[in-house]
Amino acid sequence: xxxxxxxxxxxxxxxxxxxxxxxxxxxxxxxxxxxxxxxxxxxxxxxxxxxxxxxxxxxxxxxxxxxxxxxxxxxxxxxxxxxxxxxxxxxxxxxxxxxxxxxxxxxxxxxxxxxxxxxxxxxxxxxxxxxxxxxxxxxxxxxxxxxxxxxxxxxxxxxxxxxxxxxxxxxxxxxxxxxxxxxxxxxxxxxxxxxxxxxxxxxxxxxxxxxxxxxxxxxxxxxxxxxxxxxxxxxxxxxxxxxxxxxxxxxxxxxxxxxxxxxxxxxxxxxxx
Numbered sequence: 001x002x003x004x005x006x007x008x009x010x011x012x013x014x015x016x017x018x019x020x021x022x023x024x025x026x027x028x029x030x031x032x033x034x035x036x037x038x039x040x041x042x043x044x045x046x047x048x049x050x051x052x053x054x055x056x057x058x059x060x061x062x063x064x065x066x067x068x069x070x071x072x073x074x075x076x077x078x079x080x081x082x083x084x085x086x087x088x089x090x091x092x093x094x095x096x097x098x099x100x101x102x103x104x105x106x107x108x109x110x111x112x113x114x115x116x117x118x119x120x121x122x123x124x125x126x127x128x129x130x131x132x133x134x135x136x137x138x139x140x141x142x143x144x145x146x147x148x149x150x151x152x153x154x155x156x157x158x159x160x161x162x163x164x165x166x167x168x169x170x171x172x173x174x175x176x177x178x179x180x181x182x183x184x185x186x187x188x189x190x191x192x193x194x195x196x197x198x199x200x201x202x203x204x205x206x207x208x209x210x211x212x213x214x215x216x217x218x219x220x221x222x223x224x225x226x227x228x229x230x231x232x233x234x235x236x237x238x239x240x241x242x243x244x245x246x247x248x249x250x251x252x253x254x255x256x257x258x259x260x261x262x263x264x265x266x267x268x269x270x271x272x273x
Contacts (some may be wrong), residue, residue: 001090003207016270017262017266018057021059023039023074040073053256079116093117093121094121098126100130107134108137124171141183144171144186145187148188166198172199176203181207190236205229245257
């Protein structure tokens with residue numbers, strides 16, 4: 001999916017919502033555990049219920065890889081289900097890979113060739129060698145970890161050099177040289193608020209993947225105030241707040257209501273552009 005196609009989807013659906021498929025077996029509705037493929041069945045119901053309100057889905061690989069072969073099969077089936085039934089949706093593999101050389105090339109092949117997702121999250125700590133192998137795939141995206149919302153992010157990401165430039169700012173400047181805003185996005189936590197203004201100084205036209213709205217307490221209004229561009233420039237993710245809105249038989253219905261509520265808020269923000 002190109003940047004132009006993504007922007008078109010956002011404005012036609014009046015939404016920049018991404019539904020995070022953090023499908024934790026321990027939180028699934030109990031009645032699904034008796035089915036042959038509880039995680040895939042859960043994902044399928046969530047996808048069908050929320051597709052009209054979102055533009056993207058983001059399976060978090062940790063919740064699939066921890067279950068071995070069956071988990072990877074669920075991940076693959078989930079991606080294929082979205083591709084077959086909702087081909088206009090952007091698919092992000094939240095894998096946070098960060099290695100070099102042949103290893104990075106194999107990770108890129110895994111997600112872009114084998115699984116055929118649109119984007120993968122990448123940790124840039126090892127430098128150019130850990131990012132550029134993913135940029136060789138035309139029409140695919142690298143989503144670089146920039147300024148995350150966890151407490152530990154303060155350990156490294158906001159460290160300043162002698163010129164007062166923070167590490168996350170240097171990461172953005174450098175990685176943008178490798179791929180530009182047609183292929184590189186950045187992860188920026190929703191709880192960062194005014195920090196989005198600093199982000200936009202270095203990434204004025206890049207899309208930002210923004211986790212943390214909903215269960216983690218991030219403010220959609222603040223994110224839009226400081227982070228939105230004329231092309232929207234945002235993909236805002238909500239995971240637990242949507243997919244685990246209910247643990248009963250109405251879980252899909254409740255997920256749809258949560259997704260619809262966020263979509264309506266997003267529509268109002270887009271109207272301001």
